[in-house]
Amino acid sequence: MVTEDEAMRRAIALAARGLGTTSPNPVVGCLLLSADGEVVGEGFHAYAGGPHAEIVALAQAGERVRGGTCVVTLEPCNHTGRTGPCSEALIQAGLRRVVIAVDDPNPVASGGAATLRAAGLQVATGVRRAEAELGNIAWLTAVRRSRPFVTWKFAATLDGRSAAADRTSQWVSSAESRFDVHALRGTVDAIVAGVGTVLADDPQLTVRDLRDGSLAIKQPLRVVVDSEGRTPENARVRDAAAPTWIVTAAEAGRGPDGRVDLNAVLTGLYARGVRSVLLEGGPTLAGAFLAAGLVDRVIGYVAPKLLGAGTSALVDAGVGTIADAIELDFTDIAQIGGDLRFTATLRQKPSDHPIHHPQADWKAN
Ligand SMILES: NC(=O)C1=CN([C@@H]2O[C@H](COP(=O)(O)OP(=O)(O)OC[C@H]3O[C@@H](n4cnc5c(N)ncnc54)[C@H](OP(=O)(O)O)[C@@H]3O)[C@@H](O)[C@H]2O)C=CC1
Numbered sequence: 250m251v252t253e254d255e256a257m258r259r260a261i262a263l264a265a266r267g268l269g270t271t272s273p274n275p276v277v278g279c280l281l282l283s284a285d286g287e288v289v290g291e292g293f294h295a296y297a298g299g300p301h302a303e304i305v306a307l308a309q310a311g312e313r314v315r316g317g318t319c320v321v322t323l324e325p326c327n328h329t330g331r332t333g334p335c336s337e338a339l340i341q342a343g344l345r346r347v348v349i350a351v352d353d354p355n356p357v358a359s360g361g362a363a364t365l366r367a368a369g370l371q372v373a374t375g376v377r378r379a380e381a382e383l384g385n386i387a388w389l390t391a392v393r394r395s396r397p398f399v400t401w402k403f404a405a406t407l408d409g410r411s412a413a414a415d416r417t418s419q420w421v422s423s424a425e426s427r428f429d430v431h432a433l434r435g436t437v438d439a440i441v442a443g444v445g446t447v448l449a450d451d452p453q454l455t456v457r458d459l460r461d462g463s464l465a466i467k468q469p470l471r472v473v474v475d476s477e478g479r480t481p482e483n484a485r486v487r488d489a490a491a492p493t494w495i496v497t498a499a500e501a502g503r504g505p506d507g508r509v510d511l512n513a514v515l516t517g518l519y520a521r522g523v524r525s526v527l528l529e530g531g532p533t534l535a536g537a538f539l540a541a542g543l544v545d546r547v548i549g550y551v552a553p554k555l556l557g558a559g560t561s562a563l564v565d566a567g568v569g570t571i572a573d574a575i576e577l578d579f580t581d582i583a584q585i586g587g588d589l590r591f592t593a594t595l596r597q598k599p600s601d602h603p604i605h606h607p608q609a610d611w612k613a614n
């Protein structure tokens with residue numbers, strides 16, 4: 250016997266297994282309980298085009314779920330995409346009750362709760378909502394803003410330097426932190442860097458096992474923001490390890506400063522199904538993203554080192570006076586090896602009204 254609350258906690262943990270492979274879909278986890286509260290099925294959405302969490306769980310449960318309860322992290326879909334509507338499948342399976350954490354903000358797929366209620370099922374929403382929202386934060390934010398969720402990641406010394414005076418920067422952070430970065434890369438759809446970082450470091454920007462250098466099966470799209478097309482022909486970002494998009498101003502258009510229009514980059518990525526972006530540099534591009542209000546979350550690896558000179562972690566973020574400082578809230582602080590890792594979210598300014606283009610919303614299913 251498990252309570253619905255415990256079942257939701259497990260469903261949220263299951264959902265997280267899909268992080269990095271479900272875009273443009275959300276991550277979703279589901280538990281099915283029999284009429285007497287036994288777990289008879291569980292599932293998560295593993296990849297876009299694959300079965301939804303509810304369908305995986307229903308296949309496991311079979312007849313045992315009749316009269317039982319479905320506990321699911323996101324409102325069951327109500328539309329036919331690449332797969333049929335989950336709301337109908339739950340009705341057909343003879344469930345009595347459906348417990349949902351988060352309503353589906355996607356106008357194309359929402360309405361599942363209403364369909365279930367109309368068919369006579371009990372529907373409860375909001376169970377562990379905050380926790381489930383956090384688990385799906387990239388997708389939810391992306392759909393609400395019609396652009397990918399952007400995490401700026403950087404490594405810096407205690408005095409906020411990302412490279413030394415001679416421009417060496419390998420490595421600021423510890424080996425443990427770099428392992429952690431590869432795990433983080435594995436959860437996103439695209440990794441973005443500026444041409445400055447490509448010229449300075451010749452990074453590969455792939456997800457690797459750092460013990461032997463082997464590549465993960467699923468690689469995020471690599472994106473180089475490069476106004477004039479200065480990325481060398483033999484740059485490692487152009488190798489065959491992962492797909493790459495070198496975005497020039499000729500292709501994406503120019504922003505007010507004459508460089509690549511960053512809004513256009515994000516809109517282009519959203520149209521390609523990218524919901525989560527890791528911005529990995531460098532300080533100039535990060536400053537431009539922040540100045541344009543295009544960063545949602547910051548993850549910093551702070552190493553117990555001092556340089557006293559060298560490149561600042563952030564250059565020119567459009568702040569001239571303390572009253573205009575970009576404000577964040579820490580959401581997590583952890584020690585990784587000898588480093589400190591902080592996660593912080595940007596505080597919304599009153600002017601940050603999400604622009605919503607319903608026609609840009611789609612769900613591949
Ligand atoms: N420790 C860390 O976490 C990291 C450290 N680094 C270090 O940082 C240094 C490189 O820094 P930096 O040169 O700032 O590199 P960036 O990666 O920030 O690249 C900056 C370049 O991006 C291009 N760009 C295109 N569009 C835009 C736009 N809209 N806004 C801003 N820039 C745009 C510009 O070149 P153009 O006009 O030609 O397009 C610009 O010069 C290296 O020493 C590297 O080792 C880098 C990453 C992470």
Ligand SMILES: Nc1c(N[C@@H]2O[C@H](COP(=O)(O)O)[C@@H](O)[C@H]2O)[nH]c(=O)[nH]c1=O
Nearest residue numbers: 404418420421422450452453454455530
């Ligand atoms: N120097 C530095 C980082 N630098 C970032 O990592 C990139 C190298 O990626 P790759 O070639 O795939 O290993 C580099 O260009 C920059 O974006 N990252 C860190 O976690 N810690 C560090 O100390």
